[in-house]
Amino acid sequence: MNSVINNPTHPLDPCTAEELTLAVSILRDANELSEQAAFACGFPAEPPKDLVLQFEAGMDFDRLIRLIGHDRARKQSFDAHVSLTNRQLVELNWIEDGQAPVSAADYLRMLELVKADAEWVAAVSKRGIEDVSKVHLEPWVCGQPLPDMHPQARAIRAIAFLSERPQDNYYAKPIEGLIAHVDLDEGVVIVEDHGVVPIPQDGSEYAAAAMDGFRKDLKPLEITQPEGPSFTVEGQVIRWQKWRMRIAVNPVEGLVLYDVRYNDNGRERPILYRASLSDMVVPYGDSSPMHNWKHAFDAGETLMGHGGNSLRLGCDCLGEIHYFDNTILRPDGKPLLVENAVCLHEEDFGILWKHTNAFNPKLPPEVRRKRRLVVSMIHTVGNYEYGFFWYFYQDGTIQLEVKLTGIVGVSLVADGQGTESAPLVAPGIASPVHQHLFCFRLDFNLDGQDNSVCEVDVEPQPIGPRNPNDNYFKTVSRLLRSEQEAQRDNAPERSRVWKVINPNVTNSMGNPVGYKLLAQASPPLLSGKGSLHYQRAGFARHNLWVTPYADEELYADAGPFTNLHSGNAGLPVYTEQDRNTENADLVVWHTFGVTHVPRPEDWPIMPVEYAGFMLMPVGFFDANPALDVPPASHCDSM
Numbered sequence: 089m090n091s092v093i094n095n096p097t098h099p100l101d102p103c104t105a106e107e108l109t110l111a112v113s114i115l116r117d118a119n120e121l122s123e124q125a126a127f128a129c130g131f132p133a134e135p136p137k138d139l140v141l142q143f144e145a146g147m148d149f150d151r152l153i154r155l156i157g158h159d160r161a162r163k164q165s166f167d168a169h170v171s172l173t174n175r176q177l178v179e180l181n182w183i184e185d186g187q188a189p190v191s192a193a194d195y196l197r198m199l200e201l202v203k204a205d206a207e208w209v210a211a212v213s214k215r216g217i218e219d220v221s222k223v224h225l226e227p228w229v230c231g232q233p234l235p236d237m238h239p240q241a242r243a244i245r246a247i248a249f250l251s252e253r254p255q256d257n258y259y260a261k262p263i264e265g266l267i268a269h270v271d272l273d274e275g276v277v278i279v280e281d282h283g284v285v286p287i288p289q290d291g292s293e294y295a296a297a298a299m300d301g302f303r304k305d306l307k308p309l310e311i312t313q314p315e316g317p318s319f320t321v322e323g324q325v326i327r328w329q330k331w332r333m334r335i336a337v338n339p340v341e342g343l344v345l346y347d348v349r350y351n352d353n354g355r356e357r358p359i360l361y362r363a364s365l366s367d368m369v370v371p372y373g374d375s376s377p378m379h380n381w382k383h384a385f386d387a388g389e390t391l392m393g394h395g396g397n398s399l400r401l402g403c404d405c406l407g408e409i410h411y412f413d414n415t416i417l418r419p420d421g422k423p424l425l426v427e428n429a430v431c432l433h434e435e436d437f438g439i440l441w442k443h444t445n446a447f448n449p450k451l452p453p454e455v456r457r458k459r460r461l462v463v464s465m466i467h468t469v470g471n472y473e474y475g476f477f478w479y480f481y482q483d484g485t486i487q488l489e490v491k492l493t494g495i496v497g498v499s500l501v502a503d504g505q506g507t508e509s510a511p512l513v514a515p516g517i518a519s520p521v522h523q524h525l526f527c528f529r530l531d532f533n534l535d536g537q538d539n540s541v542c543e544v545d546v547e548p549q550p551i552g553p554r555n556p557n558d559n560y561f562k563t564v565s566r567l568l569r570s571e572q573e574a575q576r577d578n579a580p581e582r583s584r585v586w587k588v589i590n591p592n593v594t595n596s597m598g599n600p601v602g603y604k605l606l607a608q609a610s611p612p613l614l615s616g617k618g619s620l621h622y623q624r625a626g627f628a629r630h631n632l633w634v635t636p637y638a639d640e641e642l643y644a645d646a647g648p649f650t651n652l653h654s655g656n657a658g659l660p661v662y663t664e665q666d667r668n669t670e671n672a673d674l675v676v677w678h679t680f681g682v683t684h685v686p687r688p689e690d691w692p693i694m695p696v697e698y699a700g701f702m703l704m705p706v707g708f709f710d711a712n713p714a715l716d717v718p719p720a721s722h723c724d725s726m
């Protein structure tokens with residue numbers, strides 16, 4: 089093996105194809121896995137934070153690769169740590185609660201088992217479909233096996249769609265009422281049939297080839313940067329304006345940002361050590377048997393990072409783009425390159441600030457254009473697409489925006505009526521209400537590792553000597569001192585924000601430097617306490633959680649073993665300890681999302697809907713940090 093494998097340049101560098109190949113061969117040579125073992129993912133084991141913060145170019149470190157998968161012969165999932173530096177298997181754990189994420193191997197086995205099952209073939213035939221090659225089977229994670237399956241079964245469900253031609257939108261033709269429950273280890277299929285609803289003849293197409301014509305009044309719009317973009321990229325490190333950060337793609341979390349800093353008059357001030365999607369859940373609200381069990385964890389169960397699209401210039405991204413590739417691990421242990429998985433570019437974003445002196449028309453208005461740096465990925469997870477867009481602004485603001493698009497899940501309704509939990513999106517087609525709840529893990533490092541979090545509300549005050557005119561409202565700040573105190577929910581009626589401060593560093597006004605987390609007004613989990621959804625999606629019970637940093641607490645749930653996990657993991661378990669969160673190395677976890685009540689306009693494909701949050705400096709700087717942004721060149725002399 090070549091020296092590149094021995095010496096990756098940084099502990100946070102993503103795995104190369106050669107590294108994954110070597111890690112797999114070391115694990116296989118240890119003779120612990122059977123021939124039937126399939127890999128779900130491989131990635132660098134998260135290096136200890138202290139190692140990363142103290143790392144300097146050229147230092148030696150142990151390159152540890154984590155390989156996760158499922159061994160059908162043993163009916164159990166594995167979590168292996170392999171040292172490339174020492175060429176040895178360091179650790180192999182067989183997982184007791186939860187299983188490896190669903191892989192392409194599981195999907196292919198599910199197809200094979202279901203399409204060969206006589207009862208399922210008969211159920212499909214009852215619906216007038218004799219050719220099973222015209223059925224698209226969609227794998228669905230199910231949370232737990234059926235009661236009559238083995239409790240540790242590698243269970244998955246399959247719902248079916250009529251796919252008469254490969255180019256058709258088969259999601260518009262669900263084979264209603266039919267669910268196949270599959271135990272992938274045992275090769276068992278159990279069919280659940282709630283009765284036939286006729287499949288519509290007409291399609292609901294959206295592909296360009298299926299359109300009769302397009303609107304004709306769209307003129308070209310081109311983004312040109314004749315001198316190139318204003319950012320630079322060196323390996324995984326991005327520099328733009330006063331920002332600096334490192335990025336990686338993780339199979340579970342997708343895009344991960346590391347060591348985000350802002351250069352404040354020559355001082356590179358740390359803001360975030362690490363930021364990423366930890367997991368997400370899509371709980372369905374409808375009580376019908378086709379949907380009441382659905383609550384997919386699209387990161388932990390089905391690997392958000394593996395769903396990353398290969399992005400195309402001029403289609404997904406416009407302008408001067410820098411792309412990063414992503415190397416993932418296939419079930420057979422071979423690496424697969426996904427080209428152009430991460431898009432980096434800058435955008436004009438309207439005005440940054442402006443003032444016109446209204447009383448002296450001789451003075452030119454002062455106005456500055458705003459730009460933002462965009463780091464993004466777009467993922468396909470079954471019928472849905474999620475885009476994760478991180479924006480960095482010149483004034484120190486960071487924004488995370490999720491773009492939700494793709495195709496909503498639907499049911500055919502025999503009586504043609506929608507309901508309050510499954511409104512009609514087209515005649516005879518209803519789509520159940522559901523939530524998309526994202527939990528972002530934000531490891532703050534605000535001017536140093538020891539930070540605190542305050543909840544800041546704005547509250548009207550009662551009439552009294554201080555408030556004779558009843559106009560008085562003020563901020564009320566409460567320090568969140570422990571993990572239990574720090575389980576909080578949004579309160580837009582109080583303009584609630586959570587402010588991360590460094591109590592040990594003050595600004596020129598003598599106040600602690602801070603950044604506020606500005607949440608959107610979205611509720612946490614709406615599923616009741618009696619639901620499997622509530623039990624398994626603990627992180628979604630609150631909009632805010634704060635924990636003291638611990639190397640092993642990387643996931644809001646069971647992380648890469650969330651598939652079929654009981655739910656006794658992650659934030660609810662960590663925070664039972666009620667550890668101190670005051671002036672400590674902190675991790676902030678923020679759950680937010682979209683409560684999606686589908687509309688006819690979401691059909692047959694959903695225009696992008698947005699969710700997200702902002703991180704804005706509050707007294708982190710002594711003044712507007714973007715005063716030095718120059719006027720646009722043609723505005724100087726006006």
Ligand SMILES: [Cu+2]
Pocket residue numbers: 496522523524684
């Ligand atoms: Cu939705």
